[in-house]
Amino acid sequence: MNRFFSNLINPQSDELxxxxxxxxxxxxxxxxIMATSMAVMCVLNIFVFKEYPLAAFDAFAAGVPIYTYxxxxxxxxxxxxxxxxxxxxxxxxxxFITINQNVNFGAIWVVFLPIFVMTLVGVRRGLMLSxxxxxxxxxxxxxxxxxxxxxxxGFQSATRLSIALAALxxxxxxxxxxxxxxxxxxxxxxxxxxxxxxxxxLTGLHNRGHITQILQDEFERAxxxxxxxxxxxxxxDDFKKINDTFGHNVGDKVLQxxxxxxxxxxxxxxxxxxxxxxxxxxxxxxxxxxxxLQVCQKLNQMLEEMDFEDLGPVTTCIGVCEYVKGHDLNHLxxxxxxxxxxxxRDGKNKVLPCSMLS
Numbered sequence: 001m002n003r004f005f006s007n008l009i010n011p012q013s014d015e016l017x018x019x020x021x022x023x024x025x026x027x028x029x030x031x032x033i034m035a036t037s038m039a040v041m042c043v044l045n046i047f048v049f050k051e052y053p054l055a056a057f058d059a060f061a062a063g064v065p066i067y068t069y070x071x072x073x074x075x076x077x078x079x080x081x082x083x084x085x086x087x088x089x090x091x092x093x094x095x096f097i098t099i100n101q102n103v104n105f106g107a108i109w110v111v112f113l114p115i116f117v118m119t120l121v122g123v124r125r126g127l128m129l130s131x132x133x134x135x136x137x138x139x140x141x142x143x144x145x146x147x148x149x150x151x152x153x154g155f156q157s158a159t160r161l162s163i164a165l166a167a168l169x170x171x172x173x174x175x176x177x178x179x180x181x182x183x184x185x186x187x188x189x190x191x192x193x194x195x196x197x198x199x200x201x202l203t204g205l206h207n208r209g210h211i212t213q214i215l216q217d218e219f220e221r222a223x224x225x226x227x228x229x230x231x232x233x234x235x236x237d238d239f240k241k242i243n244d245t246f247g248h249n250v251g252d253k254v255l256q257x258x259x260x261x262x263x264x265x266x267x268x269x270x271x272x273x274x275x276x277x278x279x280x281x282x283x284x285x286x287x288x289x290x291x292x293l294q295v296c297q298k299l300n301q302m303l304e305e306m307d308f309e310d311l312g313p314v315t316t317c318i319g320v321c322e323y324v325k326g327h328d329l330n331h332l333x334x335x336x337x338x339x340x341x342x343x344x345r346d347g348k349n350k351v352l353p354c355s356m357l358s
Contacts, residue, residue, distance in 0.1 A: 009024075011024040011076075023082065023119055027081050027120055030120070031066075038059075065088060082121055086113075086120045086121050086126070090133060094137070101144055103149065107161060110165055114130050114172045118172055130169045200273070202252060206271065211275070211283070218283060223325075229284060229285045230287045230289055230292035230320060232296050232318050233281050233336045233340050234262075234296075234299075234318045237317060239277070239278040242311060258280075259274070259280070261303065265298075270284055270285070271283040271285075282296075287322075319340030319354060320339065320353050339353060
Protein backbone atom coordinates (compact mmCIF):
# COMPACT_ATOMS: atom_id res chain seq x y z
CA MET A 1 0.00 0.00 0.00
CA ASN A 2 2.81 2.41 0.91
CA ARG A 3 4.53 1.68 -2.39
CA PHE A 4 1.28 2.35 -4.26
CA PHE A 5 0.85 5.82 -2.70
CA SER A 6 4.55 6.51 -3.13
CA ASN A 7 4.29 5.83 -6.87
CA LEU A 8 1.29 8.16 -7.08
CA ILE A 9 3.02 11.25 -5.71
CA ASN A 10 6.76 10.72 -6.30
CA PRO A 11 8.47 12.02 -9.49
CA GLN A 12 9.57 9.44 -12.03
CA SER A 13 13.17 10.68 -11.90
CA ASP A 14 15.21 10.00 -8.76
CA GLU A 15 17.81 12.59 -9.76
CA LEU A 16 15.78 15.71 -8.93
CA UNK A 17 17.19 17.93 -6.16
CA UNK A 18 15.31 17.95 -2.85
CA UNK A 19 13.38 21.20 -3.38
CA UNK A 20 12.22 20.26 -6.90
CA UNK A 21 11.32 16.75 -5.77
CA UNK A 22 9.24 18.22 -2.95
CA UNK A 23 7.50 20.50 -5.44
CA UNK A 24 6.52 17.55 -7.66
CA UNK A 25 5.30 15.57 -4.64
CA UNK A 26 3.21 18.51 -3.40
CA UNK A 27 1.72 19.10 -6.85
CA UNK A 28 0.82 15.43 -7.31
CA UNK A 29 -0.68 15.22 -3.81
CA UNK A 30 -2.72 18.38 -4.34
CA UNK A 31 -4.04 17.22 -7.72
CA UNK A 32 -5.05 13.84 -6.27
CA ILE A 33 -6.78 15.45 -3.25
CA MET A 34 -8.62 17.97 -5.45
CA ALA A 35 -9.73 15.34 -7.96
CA THR A 36 -10.90 12.94 -5.22
CA SER A 37 -12.75 15.56 -3.14
CA MET A 38 -14.46 17.09 -6.17
CA ALA A 39 -15.46 13.66 -7.45
CA VAL A 40 -16.98 12.79 -4.05
CA MET A 41 -18.86 16.11 -3.95
CA CYS A 42 -20.10 15.49 -7.49
CA VAL A 43 -21.55 12.10 -6.47
CA LEU A 44 -23.15 13.58 -3.32
CA ASN A 45 -24.69 16.47 -5.24
CA ILE A 46 -26.18 14.07 -7.80
CA PHE A 47 -27.52 11.30 -5.57
CA VAL A 48 -28.01 12.92 -2.13
CA PHE A 49 -28.52 16.67 -2.46
CA LYS A 50 -29.97 16.67 -6.01
CA GLU A 51 -27.93 19.80 -6.78
CA TYR A 52 -27.28 19.11 -10.45
CA PRO A 53 -25.70 22.46 -11.44
CA LEU A 54 -23.27 22.09 -8.52
CA ALA A 55 -22.61 18.49 -9.58
CA ALA A 56 -21.69 19.69 -13.06
CA PHE A 57 -19.29 22.26 -11.55
CA ASP A 58 -17.78 19.55 -9.31
CA ALA A 59 -17.33 17.23 -12.29
CA PHE A 60 -15.45 19.94 -14.17
CA ALA A 61 -13.41 20.78 -11.05
CA ALA A 62 -12.46 17.09 -10.74
CA GLY A 63 -11.59 16.76 -14.43
CA VAL A 64 -9.04 19.59 -14.43
CA PRO A 65 -6.69 18.03 -11.81
CA ILE A 66 -7.11 14.55 -13.32
CA TYR A 67 -6.02 15.83 -16.74
CA THR A 68 -3.21 17.88 -15.19
CA TYR A 69 -1.96 14.88 -13.20
CA UNK A 70 -1.95 12.77 -16.38
CA UNK A 71 -0.02 15.45 -18.29
CA UNK A 72 2.49 15.81 -15.46
CA UNK A 73 3.16 12.07 -15.29
CA UNK A 74 3.46 11.77 -19.08
CA UNK A 75 5.35 14.94 -20.03
CA UNK A 76 7.03 15.92 -16.72
CA UNK A 77 5.92 19.55 -17.19
CA UNK A 78 6.03 20.57 -13.53
CA UNK A 79 5.86 24.33 -14.26
CA UNK A 80 2.56 24.03 -16.12
CA UNK A 81 1.07 21.53 -13.64
CA UNK A 82 2.03 23.55 -10.56
CA UNK A 83 0.41 26.71 -11.95
CA UNK A 84 -2.77 24.78 -12.80
CA UNK A 85 -2.81 23.44 -9.25
CA UNK A 86 -2.18 26.85 -7.66
CA UNK A 87 -4.78 28.68 -9.75
CA UNK A 88 -7.28 25.87 -9.21
CA UNK A 89 -7.00 26.33 -5.43
CA UNK A 90 -7.29 30.08 -5.88
CA UNK A 91 -10.49 29.99 -7.91
CA UNK A 92 -12.13 27.05 -6.13
CA UNK A 93 -11.59 28.49 -2.62
CA UNK A 94 -12.52 32.07 -3.53
CA UNK A 95 -15.64 30.88 -5.38
CA PHE A 96 -16.63 28.58 -2.52
CA ILE A 97 -16.18 31.21 0.21
CA THR A 98 -18.05 33.82 -1.84
CA ILE A 99 -21.01 31.47 -2.27
CA ASN A 100 -20.83 29.71 1.11
CA GLN A 101 -20.65 32.91 3.23
CA ASN A 102 -19.09 30.95 6.13
CA VAL A 103 -22.03 28.62 6.57
CA ASN A 104 -20.79 25.78 8.83
CA PHE A 105 -17.43 27.57 9.11
CA GLY A 106 -16.77 27.30 5.36
CA ALA A 107 -14.18 30.10 5.64
CA ILE A 108 -11.75 27.55 7.09
CA TRP A 109 -10.89 26.61 3.49
CA VAL A 110 -8.93 29.86 3.11
CA VAL A 111 -5.93 28.14 4.76
CA PHE A 112 -5.32 25.88 1.76
CA LEU A 113 -3.92 28.38 -0.71
CA PRO A 114 -1.02 29.81 1.39
CA ILE A 115 0.02 26.31 2.51
CA PHE A 116 0.38 25.01 -1.05
CA VAL A 117 0.99 27.91 -3.39
CA MET A 118 4.54 28.96 -2.40
CA THR A 119 5.77 25.41 -2.79
CA LEU A 120 4.02 25.02 -6.14
CA VAL A 121 5.05 28.17 -8.00
CA GLY A 122 8.00 29.44 -5.97
CA VAL A 123 8.35 31.75 -2.99
CA ARG A 124 8.20 35.11 -4.78
CA ARG A 125 5.36 34.31 -7.19
CA GLY A 126 3.54 32.37 -4.49
CA LEU A 127 3.73 35.36 -2.13
CA MET A 128 2.32 37.66 -4.84
CA LEU A 129 -0.57 35.27 -5.46
CA SER A 130 -1.14 34.95 -1.69
CA UNK A 131 -1.29 38.75 -1.31
CA UNK A 132 -3.88 39.01 -4.10
CA UNK A 133 -5.80 36.21 -2.44
CA UNK A 134 -5.54 37.93 0.96
CA UNK A 135 -6.86 41.24 -0.38
CA UNK A 136 -9.84 39.48 -1.94
CA UNK A 137 -10.65 37.36 1.16
CA UNK A 138 -10.34 40.32 3.55
CA UNK A 139 -12.44 42.53 1.28
CA UNK A 140 -15.24 40.00 0.94
CA UNK A 141 -15.15 39.11 4.66
CA UNK A 142 -15.66 42.76 5.67
CA UNK A 143 -18.31 43.14 2.98
CA UNK A 144 -20.08 40.14 4.56
CA UNK A 145 -20.48 41.87 7.95
CA UNK A 146 -24.14 41.54 8.92
CA UNK A 147 -24.76 39.23 5.93
CA UNK A 148 -22.72 36.05 6.44
CA UNK A 149 -23.86 33.40 8.89
CA UNK A 150 -27.41 34.67 8.59
CA UNK A 151 -26.29 38.07 9.88
CA UNK A 152 -24.14 36.80 12.77
CA UNK A 153 -20.86 37.55 10.99
CA GLY A 154 -19.52 40.76 12.53
CA PHE A 155 -16.53 43.09 12.49
CA GLN A 156 -14.74 41.03 15.11
CA SER A 157 -15.12 37.84 13.05
CA ALA A 158 -13.79 39.54 9.87
CA THR A 159 -10.85 41.00 11.80
CA ARG A 160 -9.94 37.62 13.30
CA LEU A 161 -10.04 35.99 9.87
CA SER A 162 -7.84 38.75 8.42
CA ILE A 163 -5.23 38.47 11.18
CA ALA A 164 -5.18 34.65 11.11
CA LEU A 165 -4.80 34.55 7.31
CA ALA A 166 -2.03 37.21 7.40
CA ALA A 167 -0.17 35.28 10.11
CA LEU A 168 -0.45 32.05 8.10
CA UNK A 169 0.89 33.70 4.93
CA UNK A 170 3.84 35.21 6.85
CA UNK A 171 4.71 31.91 8.56
CA UNK A 172 4.53 29.92 5.31
CA UNK A 173 6.56 32.59 3.50
CA UNK A 174 9.42 32.51 6.02
CA UNK A 175 9.38 28.72 6.09
CA UNK A 176 9.48 28.39 2.29
CA UNK A 177 12.04 31.19 2.00
CA UNK A 178 14.36 29.41 4.45
CA UNK A 179 13.99 26.21 2.40
CA UNK A 180 14.77 28.19 -0.77
CA UNK A 181 17.98 29.59 0.78
CA UNK A 182 18.89 26.12 2.00
CA UNK A 183 18.38 24.76 -1.53
CA UNK A 184 20.64 27.47 -2.97
CA UNK A 185 23.41 26.68 -0.49
CA UNK A 186 22.98 22.96 -1.14
CA UNK A 187 23.23 23.44 -4.92
CA UNK A 188 26.37 25.58 -4.55
CA UNK A 189 27.86 22.96 -2.25
CA UNK A 190 27.04 20.18 -4.72
CA UNK A 191 28.61 22.18 -7.56
CA UNK A 192 31.80 22.58 -5.54
CA UNK A 193 31.82 18.88 -4.71
CA UNK A 194 31.31 18.02 -8.38
CA UNK A 195 34.22 20.25 -9.38
CA UNK A 196 36.43 18.70 -6.70
CA UNK A 197 35.49 15.18 -7.79
CA UNK A 198 35.96 15.75 -11.53
CA UNK A 199 38.56 18.51 -11.90
CA UNK A 200 42.32 18.39 -11.46
CA UNK A 201 43.19 20.93 -8.78
CA LEU A 202 46.41 22.21 -10.36
CA THR A 203 45.47 22.48 -14.04
CA GLY A 204 41.68 22.82 -13.99
CA LEU A 205 41.39 19.99 -16.53
CA HIS A 206 39.40 16.80 -16.02
CA ASN A 207 41.10 14.63 -13.45
CA ARG A 208 42.06 11.03 -14.28
CA GLY A 209 38.86 9.56 -12.86
CA HIS A 210 36.60 11.86 -14.86
CA ILE A 211 38.46 11.63 -18.17
CA THR A 212 38.44 7.83 -17.75
CA GLN A 213 34.66 7.90 -17.35
CA ILE A 214 34.26 10.11 -20.42
CA LEU A 215 36.55 7.74 -22.35
CA GLN A 216 34.55 4.72 -21.17
CA ASP A 217 31.28 6.35 -22.31
CA GLU A 218 32.78 7.08 -25.73
CA PHE A 219 34.10 3.51 -25.99
CA GLU A 220 30.63 2.10 -25.24
CA ARG A 221 29.06 4.51 -27.74
CA ALA A 222 31.50 3.37 -30.44
CA UNK A 223 30.64 -0.27 -29.73
CA UNK A 224 26.91 0.38 -29.74
CA UNK A 225 26.72 2.52 -32.90
CA UNK A 226 29.73 1.12 -34.77
CA UNK A 227 31.40 4.55 -34.75
CA UNK A 228 35.01 5.44 -34.08
CA UNK A 229 37.16 7.74 -31.98
CA UNK A 230 40.83 8.43 -31.38
CA UNK A 231 42.80 9.20 -28.27
CA UNK A 232 46.23 10.68 -27.62
CA UNK A 233 48.52 10.52 -24.62
CA UNK A 234 50.86 13.51 -24.37
CA UNK A 235 53.94 13.66 -22.13
CA UNK A 236 56.22 16.65 -21.59
CA ASP A 237 59.85 15.88 -22.41
CA ASP A 238 62.45 16.22 -19.65
CA PHE A 239 59.92 17.58 -17.18
CA LYS A 240 61.85 16.12 -14.24
CA LYS A 241 64.82 18.22 -15.28
CA ILE A 242 62.64 21.36 -15.11
CA ASN A 243 61.52 20.48 -11.58
CA ASP A 244 65.07 19.64 -10.46
CA THR A 245 66.63 22.75 -12.02
CA PHE A 246 64.00 25.44 -11.46
CA GLY A 247 61.88 23.98 -8.65
CA HIS A 248 58.41 22.53 -8.40
CA ASN A 249 56.68 25.93 -8.42
CA VAL A 250 58.07 26.61 -11.89
CA GLY A 251 57.11 23.08 -12.95
CA ASP A 252 53.55 23.68 -11.75
CA LYS A 253 53.36 26.91 -13.76
CA VAL A 254 54.56 25.05 -16.86
CA LEU A 255 51.81 22.44 -16.39
CA GLN A 256 49.21 25.17 -15.93
CA UNK A 257 50.34 27.07 -19.01
CA UNK A 258 50.46 23.93 -21.17
CA UNK A 259 47.04 22.84 -19.90
CA UNK A 260 45.46 26.20 -20.68
CA UNK A 261 47.03 26.21 -24.12
CA UNK A 262 45.92 22.68 -24.99
CA UNK A 263 42.37 23.28 -23.80
CA UNK A 264 42.05 26.52 -25.78
CA UNK A 265 43.19 24.80 -29.01
CA UNK A 266 40.79 21.86 -28.87
CA UNK A 267 37.24 21.81 -30.16
CA UNK A 268 34.32 21.81 -27.71
CA UNK A 269 33.52 18.21 -28.64
CA UNK A 270 37.03 17.08 -27.68
CA UNK A 271 38.09 16.32 -24.11
CA UNK A 272 41.37 16.62 -22.29
CA UNK A 273 42.36 15.47 -18.82
CA UNK A 274 45.46 15.25 -16.71
CA UNK A 275 46.46 11.58 -16.89
CA UNK A 276 49.16 11.80 -14.23
CA UNK A 277 52.21 13.92 -13.47
CA UNK A 278 53.15 15.62 -16.74
CA UNK A 279 50.94 13.31 -18.88
CA UNK A 280 47.68 14.37 -20.54
CA UNK A 281 45.04 12.32 -22.32
CA UNK A 282 43.06 13.81 -25.21
CA UNK A 283 39.88 12.23 -26.58
CA UNK A 284 38.77 12.90 -30.17
CA UNK A 285 35.17 11.61 -30.65
CA UNK A 286 34.15 10.54 -34.17
CA UNK A 287 37.71 11.13 -35.38
CA UNK A 288 39.91 8.84 -37.41
CA UNK A 289 43.62 8.33 -36.77
CA UNK A 290 44.94 10.56 -39.56
CA UNK A 291 42.77 13.51 -38.41
CA UNK A 292 43.85 13.09 -34.78
CA LEU A 293 47.50 12.87 -35.89
CA GLN A 294 47.21 16.17 -37.76
CA VAL A 295 45.74 17.91 -34.71
CA CYS A 296 48.43 16.48 -32.42
CA GLN A 297 51.22 17.47 -34.78
CA LYS A 298 49.94 21.07 -34.77
CA LEU A 299 49.69 21.05 -30.98
CA ASN A 300 53.20 19.66 -30.68
CA GLN A 301 54.67 22.23 -33.04
CA MET A 302 52.87 25.17 -31.40
CA LEU A 303 53.86 24.03 -27.90
CA GLU A 304 57.50 23.95 -29.02
CA GLU A 305 57.14 27.55 -30.20
CA MET A 306 55.64 28.80 -26.93
CA ASP A 307 57.63 31.22 -24.80
CA PHE A 308 58.58 29.75 -21.43
CA GLU A 309 61.04 32.56 -20.67
CA ASP A 310 64.29 31.16 -19.18
CA LEU A 311 63.28 27.53 -19.62
CA GLY A 312 63.81 27.41 -23.34
CA PRO A 313 61.52 25.33 -25.57
CA VAL A 314 59.30 22.72 -23.90
CA THR A 315 58.73 19.75 -26.18
CA THR A 316 56.38 16.79 -26.00
CA CYS A 317 55.94 13.24 -27.19
CA ILE A 318 52.44 12.19 -28.21
CA GLY A 319 51.16 8.67 -28.88
CA VAL A 320 47.97 8.56 -30.93
CA CYS A 321 45.63 5.61 -31.36
CA GLU A 322 42.26 4.95 -33.03
CA TYR A 323 39.59 2.65 -31.68
CA VAL A 324 39.62 -0.75 -33.37
CA LYS A 325 36.63 -3.03 -32.98
CA GLY A 326 37.48 -6.11 -30.95
CA HIS A 327 40.07 -4.40 -28.72
CA ASP A 328 39.21 -3.33 -25.20
CA LEU A 329 39.80 0.15 -23.83
CA ASN A 330 42.80 -0.78 -21.69
CA HIS A 331 44.54 -2.21 -24.74
CA LEU A 332 43.83 0.98 -26.68
CA UNK A 333 45.37 3.13 -23.92
CA UNK A 334 48.37 0.79 -23.64
CA UNK A 335 49.02 1.04 -27.38
CA UNK A 336 48.93 4.85 -27.28
CA UNK A 337 51.32 4.71 -24.33
CA UNK A 338 53.68 2.43 -26.29
CA UNK A 339 53.71 4.87 -29.21
CA UNK A 340 54.49 7.73 -26.82
CA UNK A 341 57.50 5.94 -25.31
CA UNK A 342 58.69 4.92 -28.74
CA UNK A 343 58.83 8.64 -29.47
CA UNK A 344 60.92 9.11 -26.33
CA ARG A 345 63.37 6.45 -27.53
CA ASP A 346 63.49 8.02 -31.00
CA GLY A 347 64.82 11.30 -29.64
CA LYS A 348 61.73 13.00 -28.12
CA ASN A 349 59.59 15.78 -29.59
CA LYS A 350 57.67 13.21 -31.64
CA VAL A 351 54.07 12.43 -32.59
CA LEU A 352 53.63 8.75 -33.38
CA PRO A 353 50.63 6.55 -34.21
CA CYS A 354 50.15 3.24 -32.45
CA SER A 355 50.70 -0.03 -34.31
CA MET A 356 47.22 -1.54 -33.86
CA LEU A 357 46.18 -0.90 -37.45
CA SER A 358 49.35 -2.29 -39.00
